[in-house]
Amino acid sequence: MTKTIVLFTTLLTCLVCQRSYAVEYMFDKTGQHVFITFKASHLGFSYILGHFKDFDGTFSHDPAAPENSTVNVTIDARSLDTDHAERDKHLRGSEYFDVAAYPSVTFTSTGYTGSAKGGTLTGELNLRGVSKTVEIDVNKIGEGDDPWGGYRSGFEGNVILDAADYGFPEWIGDVEVYLVVEGVRR
């Protein structure tokens, strides 16, 4: 009986301690301290830059156990913006993002290797109905108390995607995605 209680208490404590260590963060969407940008070649002359205006997500991060980090992101594909109405209209169309059929882009992490400073975040990217495992190079920018009573941590990430993998026209080629995410602790 005593053994059982001890075991149970240990288990419970462990669960609690696990939870208290894996700090949950919400993307700072209200303060707009989150950015997902993309960069694609324009005929080899220069680049097209764009970003998504509407997305949300959460992440958990524990400096003492970075391998437990997790990230979830959902992007509204309609919200893409390249500062040119006609191009955005094309990009939302069936040949490109096909937002009518695939309204959202999602990323769900499956693992992390590296230190608390940076590493590689692995996860499933679902884009245009195609799910693929991608590896995002992650670099931690900062963590700590903010001036307004909250607690924040922020990261940047880089990944290069081959647009053709997700059913985009082949000539688009590689697209560089750069993201900056600042989370507020729940």
Add this chain to the structure above:
Amino acid sequence: MGIQISDTTTRYGLISTFLHWLIAVTFIGLFGIGWYMVTLGYYDSWYTTLPHWHKSIGMLLFIVVLSRGGWRLFVRKPSRLEAHRSWEVMSSWIAHWLLGIGVTVVLVSGYFIPTAQGSSISVFNWFAFPAVLSLPDQEDISGAVHRYVAYFVFGLGIAHAGAALKHHFFDKDDTLRRILLVSSHRNPS
């Protein structure tokens, strides 16, 4: 009897006739360019040229259509022909209004697509129409309106032309001749 500048009670004058055919031919041309240009691939050499022409001609047509609307305010149309039955008068009245409104909607919605994020529309690089509205999803909504109302106007235009030909060949009246600047009054043989 020479050609009248303005409309008379029996026929359309030079200005009405000119505006009518200019708008009709330009609309059909724009419809064709629009239909074709959206099928062009990114690497096609016409990919930027045709939309530029389409937009330029469209904006010029908008000026013409506004002028025609203004002209119509001041000049009375010819009165109905004796031969026109009341259902023909009624249906043509509805069709004419729908054509006028439809063409205007197509032109305005077309203008709202490229200007949705503040870009202006250049008319053959002579001058430009600035953007005036920037609403959420404006380019997509305007795009859908532009496409489907254009289909509607094109279909109604075919019905309108068919009706005119019916008057000319079957009813053998002056309905079509009135807008062709040719002498009226067929010989009642």
